[in-house]
Amino acid sequence: MSLPHVLLGLLWTSPSTGYDLARSLDEDVAPLWRAEMSQIYPALARLRRAGFVLLRVLGPRRGPRRNLYRITATGRRELKRWLAEPAAPPSSKDEGLTKIAFLEALPAPERHALLARYERTIGEEIRRLRDTAPPDGFRREARRGAVDRLEATRRWVRSLGGDSAVVAPPAAAPLKKR
Amino acid sequence: MSLPHVLLGLLWTSPSTGYDLARSLDEDVAPLWRAEMSQIYPALARLRRAGFVLLRVLGPRRGPRRNLYRITATGRRELKRWLAEPAAPPSSKDEGLTKIAFLEALPAPERHALLARYERTIGEEIRRLRDTAPPDGFRREARRGAVDRLEATRRWVRSLGGDSAVVAPPAAAPLKKR
DNA sequence: TCACCCTATATCTGAATTGATATAGTTTCT
């Protein structure tokens, strides 16, 4: 329900083609929101039907034809409406953390390996985000937020098994009420 | 591709019904992985076809019949295989953070309101996680990780607009290479 | 020139996910 709104957000400052939207989604909005081309084109078609964007076909001066999408006044209103709407807390479906929740199933030596590998994975992602050119304005702040969050996760993974501290399962809760 | 594995993880220690799986998924694995009943029943059926779980129908002594699922040796092997497999870094599709990335579209006064509201939402989620009974072992650690991450996000939201500091968009990057 | 990569469009399949709905017995409160 929100990919169309994300696209409106990207179109806020300047018109763009579907391809360029996909690229700036991938580069700027980075890990906060992802989408494949196969989602973007249908989403643009829906936005167009709803009157939130206008399509202008650029004649093939040089190269293939390009479809340029421009946000309309209605589209701007819709984006603002969506922004003002309350957002759900991050649900962050996370395969890595979920696996750690089931670490009990693994013999102790392998636990450490898993934690160490996951920590490396997160580290690489942080580096990747730092190395790619930062976007402007609030987009840059948002990326910083994403990095902060990754760093918090990495600290936590470290606290679990970085230095072979708690590779054994923690003691059971003294009291468990149900 | 992983809900079945999560279910295997939940079945690791003791057999359970689909209903109870849904409940402990919701209570223990909490925000890291969610699923509705409508996903769980088909997933259990697939696990059964794959030979990863066995179904025992409990006769309706008192009450309706209950379908009890028990993990098999093959299922345990499969869970371990999945755990050992490298996990992708958290992609954390996050509507709240994404909205902040497009804050430019909103007039300054409304920006502050949005940030404040999102901060409250996160705070409530943190409190909710703290108040519900903590699970045991690594599941508890995983929840702590989820809370840590939420707290990092809250700090970041505060740094953006908590005390009306940066409600104006930050200065543009001096250099942007493309 | 040929191969390869990039830009650019778009569709198709299948899986994952959500939300709504249906059924039915049990317990608990009023």
Added chain:
DNA sequence: AGAAACTATATCAATTCAGATATAGGGTGA
């Protein structure tokens, strides 16, 4: 007794999403 809430099963439709595939012109380097 009646209503409401809980346990428990299950299906359906609609949407979202990922991955693969198809087509085609342009630029670059061997």
